[in-house]
Each structure stands twice: as C-alpha cells, then as structure tokens.
Amino acid sequence: xxxxxxxxxxxxxxxxxxxxxxxxxxxxxxxxxxxxxxxxxxxxxxxxxxxxxxxxxxxxxxxxxxxxxxxxxxxxxxxxxxxxxxxxxxxxxxxxxxxxxxxxxxxxxxxxxxxx
Amino acid sequence: xxxxxxxxxxxxxxxxxxxxxxxxxxxxxxxxxxxxxxxxxxxxxxxxxxxxxxxxxxxxxxxxxxxxxxxxxxxxxxxxxxxxxxxxxxxxxxxxxxxxxxxxxxxxxxxxxxxxx
Numbered sequence: 001x002x003x004x005x006x007x008x009x010x011x012x013x014x015x016x017x018x019x020x021x022x023x024x025x026x027x028x029x030x031x032x033x034x035x036x037x038x039x040x041x042x043x044x045x046x047x048x049x050x051x052x053x054x055x056x057x058x059x060x061x062x063x064x065x066x067x068x069x070x071x072x073x074x075x076x077x078x079x080x081x082x083x084x085x086x087x088x089x090x091x092x093x094x095x096x097x098x099x100x101x102x103x104x105x106x107x108x109x110x111x112x113x114x115x116x
Numbered sequence: 117x118x119x120x121x122x123x124x125x126x127x128x129x130x131x132x133x134x135x136x137x138x139x140x141x142x143x144x145x146x147x148x149x150x151x152x153x154x155x156x157x158x159x160x161x162x163x164x165x166x167x168x169x170x171x172x173x174x175x176x177x178x179x180x181x182x183x184x185x186x187x188x189x190x191x192x193x194x195x196x197x198x199x200x201x202x203x204x205x206x207x208x209x210x211x212x213x214x215x216x217x218x219x220x221x222x223x224x225x226x227x228x229x230x231x232x233x
Contacts, residue, residue: 033221042120042206042224043159088158092220103172104222106158 003027004089006107014115016078021110023089024071030092032072033104034063037086046074079114086111119143120225122207128231131197137228139190139207147171147212148190149222150182153204159224165190166212197232204229 005024013019023032031050035043047056049065049072056063060083062075076083089107120141129135139148147166151159164172165184179201181193190207208222 031221035224040204040227040229042122042204042208042227045221045223048221086156090158090222103161103164109156109158111156 004091004105004107006087006089006110008110009108010111010113012113012115013079015080017114019076019079019112021074021076021087021089021112022071023073023107025091026070028069030069032065032069032089032091034072034074035088035090037088037109038084043088079112081114081116084112084114120207120209120223122205122225122228124228125226126229126231128233129194129197130233131199133197134193134195136194137192137205137207137230139192139209139225140188141209141223141225142188143209143211143223144187145209145211145223146187147210147220148184149208149210150180150190150192151206151208151224153206153227155204159206163192194230197230199232202230202232 007022011019031048033048034046036046037043047063049063052069053067054065060077064073072089087110090104093103093105123138127135149164150162152162153159161174162176163182168184168187179196183191204227206227207225210220210222
C-alpha cells in the first residue's frame with residue numbers, strides 16, 4: 001500500500017509568517033504533485049516535481065522533492081490571507097506497465113488558515 | 117489552456133430524482149476521471165475513462181452511472197441517491213501518456229456541489 005503522510009493536518013498562522021508543509025512516504029514515486037483547494041472549488045495544480053532533489057519556486061512558494069523521491073515539502077514565505085486553503089500532495093500509484101491502471105494517491109491534506 | 121469545466125455548479129435533488137453532471141475539456145486529454153470529495157477530505161476516485169472506455173470503477177454503487185460520449189465530454193448520471201451521497205463531485209482529465217513512468221498530471225474542474233434531500 002502506498003501512503004502519503006501529510007503534516008501538519010491543520011495550521012493557523014498570522015499574515016507574514018513562514019510555514020512548511022510535509023508530505024512523506026515509505027514508497028518511491030516517479031513524480032509528485034501539489035494542489036491548493038479553496039472551499040467549494042476544485043484542486044488547482046501548483047507544481048509537479050519529477051527529479052530527486054529538485055527544487056521549484058513559484059513566487060513565495062518553494063517546493064522540494066526528496067533525493068530518494070519518497071518525500072516532498074512546500075514552504076511558504078511571508079504567508080498572506082490569499083494563501084488560505086487545503087493543500088494536497090498527490091502522487092501516481094505504481095500500477096501495471098504502461099499505466100493502464102493509473103491512479104493518484106492523495107495525502108490527507110493540510111488545512112491552512114492565514115489570519116490578517 | 118488547462119481548463120476543465122463542470123456544470124452545474126450546484127445541484128439539489130430529491131432521492132427519487134434523476135439528474136446528470138457534465139464535464140468538458142478541450143486540452144486533447146484522453147483520460148477523464150470522476151472523484152467524490154467530502155468536506156476537508158482528499159478526493160476519492162470513482163471512475164476513470166481512458167480513450168473513451170471505462171478503465172476503472174472503484175466499486176461505486178450503481179446509482180452512479182458514468183458516460184463518456186466522446187473524448188471531450190464526461191457525464192455522471194445520478195438516480196435514487198441517498199443523503200450521504202451529498203458531496204463535491206470533481207471531474208479531472210490528464211493527457212494519458214504511455215510508458216512506465218506514469219508522469220500524467222491530472223487537472224481538476226471546479227466541481228459540482230451536490231445536495232441530496
């Protein structure tokens with residue numbers, strides 16, 4: 001069973017603070033995605049990481065994929081109220097060759113609240 | 117353009133009603149998905165269509181019936197639902213690359229908020 005453990009589950013911070021969300025597994029993944037979801041909306045893709053040790057930056061968001069491709073982190077600098085939402089990490093399950101049974105494994109999510 | 121559209125945005129139905137959810141994408145993606153999501157939980161996969169054929173049914177009750185009329189459209193027909201079926205229903209699509217690496221990012225629509233009375 002391939003599980004993605006996300007932490008923390010809930011996070012409430014003040015505007016301007018920094019934070020890090022973690023996504024860990026004992027399994028190796030070929031890639032990993034981070035999504036942000038606002039209430040009542042669908043998940044919006046933030047980034048896909050593919051290479052072990054990869055670091056990607058998206059404005060104030062920094063994403064890192066572990067060297068062994070088993071874990072990832074999302075760091076937000078100077079959080080703003082607009083960053084509030086559910087952050088989900090997801091990775092493809094390793095199925096049959098050719099991906100004929102392609103499925104995503106999701107973490108349980110981190111619900112972030114940034115207070116003004 | 118990475119847009120997946122869903123209609124309606126909100127739907128309220130009784131347990132005896134028949135309704136349909138619609139999903140559309142024009143990105144040339146050949147895999148389309150239906151997910152169910154409860155509040156503050158991750159999405160749960162229901163169905164996957166690959167090249168317009170049903171590839172995965174995650175043991176979903178028969179009161180949910182998917183349909184893929186063509187490569188751009190995906191429907192979910194609803195009949196005799198229960199109040200516990202109330203949730204956000206998400207459609208997603210992906211390019212459906214071949215090969216072993218499964219690097220196939222899914223793009224989600226905004227969802228349909230379904231309430232069953």
